Amino acid sequence: MILAMLFACAPATWTWDLPDGVPAPSVPADNPMSAAKVELGRHLFYDERLSVDGTMSCASCHRQELAFTDGRPQGVGVTGEVHPRGAMSLANVAYASTLTWAHPDMDRLEHQALGPLFGDDPVEMGLTDREDLVTASLAAAPASLDRFTAAFPDEAEPVSIPNVVRAIAAFERTLLSFDSPYDRTMRGEPGGMSLAAERGQALFLSERLECFHCHGGPTFSDALTHERQPMAEIAFHHTGLYDLDGLGTYPSPNTGLHAITGRPEDMGRFRAPTLRNVAVTAPYMHDGSVETLDDVVDHYAQGGRGGGGSPLQSPFVQGFVLSGAERADLLAFLEALTDERFLTDPRFADPEVAP
Amino acid sequence: MFLYVLFACALEGSAVELTVEPVAGTSPLRCGEEAEVQGHEVTLQDFRWFVHRVQVVGADGAAHPLLLTEDAWQHDGIALLDHEDGCHNGTAATHPTLRGTTRAQPPYRAVRLRVGLPPAHNHADPLRQAPPLTTSAMHWGWRQGHKYVRFDFVHDGVPTRVHLGATGCAGPMGAVSGCTAPNLGDLQLPIDGTTARLDLSEALAATSGGCMADPGDRSCEPWLTAFGIPPADLAVVLR
Numbered sequence: 001m002i003l004a005m006l007f008a009c010a011p012a013t014w015t016w017d018l019p020d021g022v023p024a025p026s027v028p029a030d031n032p033m034s035a036a037k038v039e040l041g042r043h044l045f046y047d048e049r050l051s052v053d054g055t056m057s058c059a060s061c062h063r064q065e066l067a068f069t070d071g072r073p074q075g076v077g078v079t080g081e082v083h084p085r086g087a088m089s090l091a092n093v094a095y096a097s098t099l100t101w102a103h104p105d106m107d108r109l110e111h112q113a114l115g116p117l118f119g120d121d122p123v124e125m126g127l128t129d130r131e132d133l134v135t136a137s138l139a140a141a142p143a144s145l146d147r148f149t150a151a152f153p154d155e156a157e158p159v160s161i162p163n164v165v166r167a168i169a170a171f172e173r174t175l176l177s178f179d180s181p182y183d184r185t186m187r188g189e190p191g192g193m194s195l196a197a198e199r200g201q202a203l204f205l206s207e208r209l210e211c212f213h214c215h216g217g218p219t220f221s222d223a224l225t226h227e228r229q230p231m232a233e234i235a236f237h238h239t240g241l242y243d244l245d246g247l248g249t250y251p252s253p254n255t256g257l258h259a260i261t262g263r264p265e266d267m268g269r270f271r272a273p274t275l276r277n278v279a280v281t282a283p284y285m286h287d288g289s290v291e292t293l294d295d296v297v298d299h300y301a302q303g304g305r306g307g308g309g310s311p312l313q314s315p316f317v318q319g320f321v322l323s324g325a326e327r328a329d330l331l332a333f334l335e336a337l338t339d340e341r342f343l344t345d346p347r348f349a350d351p352e353v354a355p
Numbered sequence: 356m357f358l359y360v361l362f363a364c365a366l367e368g369s370a371v372e373l374t375v376e377p378v379a380g381t382s383p384l385r386c387g388e389e390a391e392v393q394g395h396e397v398t399l400q401d402f403r404w405f406v407h408r409v410q411v412v413g414a415d416g417a418a419h420p421l422l423l424t425e426d427a428w429q430h431d432g433i434a435l436l437d438h439e440d441g442c443h444n445g446t447a448a449t450h451p452t453l454r455g456t457t458r459a460q461p462p463y464r465a466v467r468l469r470v471g472l473p474p475a476h477n478h479a480d481p482l483r484q485a486p487p488l489t490t491s492a493m494h495w496g497w498r499q500g501h502k503y504v505r506f507d508f509v510h511d512g513v514p515t516r517v518h519l520g521a522t523g524c525a526g527p528m529g530a531v532s533g534c535t536a537p538n539l540g541d542l543q544l545p546i547d548g549t550t551a552r553l554d555l556s557e558a559l560a561a562t563s564g565g566c567m568a569d570p571g572d573r574s575c576e577p578w579l580t581a582f583g584i585p586p587a588d589l590a591v592v593l594r
Contacts, residue, residue, distance in 0.1 A: 105499055105527040110482060118491040121516070121567065128492045129446050161489075162482035260497070262523045262535055262570030262591070 023226040025094030036150040041171025052126035061087040067277035073288020077124040094173035097225040097232030102256040109169035177342035193336040200333025210316040220275035236269035240304020248310030368458035379556040387442030393560035400443035401507040408469040413459030423455040435487035470540035471503035478531035536591040540583030
């Protein structure tokens with residue numbers, strides 16, 4: 001009896017579905033994980049009521065089968081307005097120390113989600129000034145209200161915009177991708193990488209190619225935080241994708257970190273995106289201007305397609321020469337980062353399709 | 356009892372409700388209505404702005420605080436002035452008023468405003484704020500705060516947006532350490548009776564495009580000036 005009460009009163013603890021050796025993500029103390037909150041978040045992620053005309057959900061630009069990208073060079077909002085940048089993958093987004101392509105201080109998924117929902121420059125989901133209509137609509141549907149009540153049981157009015165983004169953030173933190181052929185090789189499990197991919201991994205990790213400096217660690221991105229690394233690593237790099245003037249200038253408005261800080265030395269600096277599932281997230285770079293992985297390799301092999309002479313360019317983007325066989329191996333390695341289970345896991349799918 | 360009343364009056368003064376009216380010269384700027392401004396056709400689509408540190412200049416020429424009444428539009432000495440009625444997007448509700456108590460004696464000569472939000476309010480966690488700081492149209496997440504001024508209009512047929520707020524801010528929401536361009540403005544608006552007028556004719560005549568208070572955006576100049584933003588911030592934005 002006492003045990004039963006104890007069990008009932010203790011807050012439900014959350015268990016991460018992680019392989020051995022992978023550290024758990026950091027979770028903000030004021031938005032603890034719970035199964036009910038994640039389930040609410042999944043429903044909201046796929047809910048088209050979260051756009052002004054009911055045509056778009058988060059999933060419109062973050063499609064599971066594309067590792068939660070949308071296959072477009074740049075995002076398109078409800079009004080047809082084109083975002084200057086492309087939708088980023090959400091694979092392992094819980095480990096990203098900073099969010100979006102280039103923001104030094106956007107460090108919480110809860111805050112980031114307000115951007116696509118309510119932003120008006122550009123318009124994405126177009127909910128500016130519609131917050132009361134949205135919460136009324138979510139509270140009016142009994143199933144939806146029940147999910148909010150279960151996720152936020154201590155709150156008299158659980159349906160609120162802060163709780164919408166808290167639940168979406170909790171769902172996003174569950175989007176874990178650690179079961180690619182690469183991971184299985186690392187764990188000594190069957191279903192691992194091909195020999196070509198293993199040779200490609202050696203190239204990826206070589207000082208000749210320098211890929212791993214920015215695309216390192218468990219997420220293949222150096223913008224990393226997790227529970228064993230609470231002091232987040234925050235990094236942005238000028239890869240020489242553009243150089244309009246020999247000084248490293250990028251075309252406006254995509255000037256990267258510079259657009260936030262205004263500092264000339266931040267021109268063209270962007271966050272290294274995760275390379276997990278990179279084979280399904282084309283086109284590439286912040287503006288989708290590179291169509292294929294092969295073209296990405298070309299960009300880095302040239303030492304930056306922008307010309308490579310700018311003082312702002314990362315010292316790791318120096319250029320390299322690859323034989324045809326080496327290029328095929330490198331591509332095989334990048335393809336071995338595709339996690340088929342992640343792309344099809346029913347826990348991450350539209351609840352209408354996979355209840 | 357008598358003493359208490361006297362004390363209360365001395366402390367709080369008398370109730371006052373001021374209307375703030377945006378104008379271009381002598382013509383009111385109303386949402387969705389075309390106005391002629393020095394040869395330009397201007398149609399206002401949205402105008403909302405935050406003010407705080409509100410003072411009333413009374414008959415004696417001295418400025419006294421206007422202690423704002425707490426409600427959905429006014430909180431912690433901050434007011435959201437809302438001059439749009441949903442004519443374009445936005446919402447039907449308007450709030451062109453400042454309501455509170457002041458020791459200033461009528462006839463009032465002017466109202467002094469600080470345009471924008473105190474830094475602690477501007478950069479607080481957006482999930483934990485109270486109205487009017489919950490207004491989504493004023494959120495400015497990528498700038499780690501709120502828009503101070505949202506002024507959208509059509510200028511000679513060209514849709515134009517002026518969104519002012521602090522830029523170059525460092526630190527995540529809830530822990531911002533400072534901004535290279537705080538972009539807080541100080542205005543003194545003349546009062547006629549209980550109506551204060553903000554004349555935007557100079558900025559509307561001089562405007563050469565929208566402004567997001569981005570560093571280096573020279574089209575911001577007339578707008579920063581119109582909202583009383585000091586030359587030091589102007590220098591950062593216009594450099």
